[in-house]
Amino acid sequence: MNELPRIRKESGVFWVEVDKIRPNSMQPRRTFDEIKLGELAESIRQYGVLQPLVVIRHEREVPTGTVVEYEIIAGERRWRASRQAGLTQVPVIIREDPSEKVKLELALIENLQREDLGPLERAEAFKQLVDQFKMRHHEVGAKMGKSREFVSNTIRLLTLPEEILEGLRQGLIFEGHTRPLLSLAKQKDEQLGFYKEIIYRKMTVREAELLSREIVRNRITRKIKDEIEDPETQMLQQKLSDALGTRVSVERKGPANKISIEFFSEEELNNFLAKIGAARENSGLEPEPEIDVNSFSV
Numbered sequence: 001m002n003e004l005p006r007i008r009k010e011s012g013v014f015w016v017e018v019d020k021i022r023p024n025s026m027q028p029r030r031t032f033d034e035i036k037l038g039e040l041a042e043s044i045r046q047y048g049v050l051q052p053l054v055v056i057r058h059e060r061e062v063p064t065g066t067v068v069e070y071e072i073i074a075g076e077r078r079w080r081a082s083r084q085a086g087l088t089q090v091p092v093i094i095r096e097d098p099s100e101k102v103k104l105e106l107a108l109i110e111n112l113q114r115e116d117l118g119p120l121e122r123a124e125a126f127k128q129l130v131d132q133f134k135m136r137h138h139e140v141g142a143k144m145g146k147s148r149e150f151v152s153n154t155i156r157l158l159t160l161p162e163e164i165l166e167g168l169r170q171g172l173i174f175e176g177h178t179r180p181l182l183s184l185a186k187q188k189d190e191q192l193g194f195y196k197e198i199i200y201r202k203m204t205v206r207e208a209e210l211l212s213r214e215i216v217r218n219r220i221t222r223k224i225k226d227e228i229e230d231p232e233t234q235m236l237q238q239k240l241s242d243a244l245g246t247r248v249s250v251e252r253k254g255p256a257n258k259i260s261i262e263f264f265s266e267e268e269l270n271n272f273l274a275k276i277g278a279a280r281e282n283s284g285l286e287p288e289p290e291i292d293v294n295s296f297s298v
Helices: 034-047 076-085 100-114 119-133 137-144 148-159 162-170 175-182 188-200 205-228 231-244 266-283
Strands: 008-010 013-017 053-062 065-074 089-095 248-253 256-261
Touching: 034 076, 065 076, 065 089, 076 089, 100 119, 119 137, 119 148, 119 162, 137 148, 148 162, 148 175, 162 175, 162 188, 175 188, 175 205, 188 205, 231 248, 231 256, 231 266
Parallel strands: 053 089
Antiparallel strands: 008 013, 013 089, 053 065, 248 256
16 A cells, blocks of 8 residues: 655645655755754744755655655754654645756755855755766855856865865864965975964954965965076075085175074074084185074974
């Protein structure tokens, strides 16, 4: 005998048992805020479900007959909250079975309109539309009411290191912090260091943006300096770096030269100074370079 759900219809809206309903297989959201879900459940207890769910109807054969189920296209939070509130039936609007692409689009649009999606869930859904359904970024944007740049920048979030993505999931940083972090995408060590500094210093998005610009400016300045450095200075830096076994920077300021050496202990510094003295005697460097101890990096 066929197992059919009890359905009550009111003005194009059907009342369906909550146990006959299942989530959208293309739902982009992976997590639901339990506090907000509880608040919605309490509202439903008092006032009921004010907006019907949108579902599609599925039939499948079982040994005892035909089972009818309903898949949510829009309204999963209302369905979850209704179950939590103890409702046995919820109002639904039944649509014809759409394609997987349309199911994802509808779920995305509903969540975006309510701003319920997290940034990474949104990024993964956009990427799915691009990869699985071969949509271009501007096409995704047109469907979602967003710009092409918004779609592209959202998908770029997924290129961040997993440590940063996990921090975003846990709320250690906000989505706005990812923009300055993405500007350092080609320097992964620098990017991770910057991420940790944002958390340690509890930077606002604005502060992080200003610091990232400063980092980029300093990098460009160093690059320009390296490019215009004369070959003689480069050769001297390389010779001293090889002799001392650490990074050495040479600056020529008129008649005086400045050598900056990285070291990690006083003992290592004393060893460097001894080696510099020996190297000077052997190479005949004149005048004696000025050693700026205060500029050494520990």
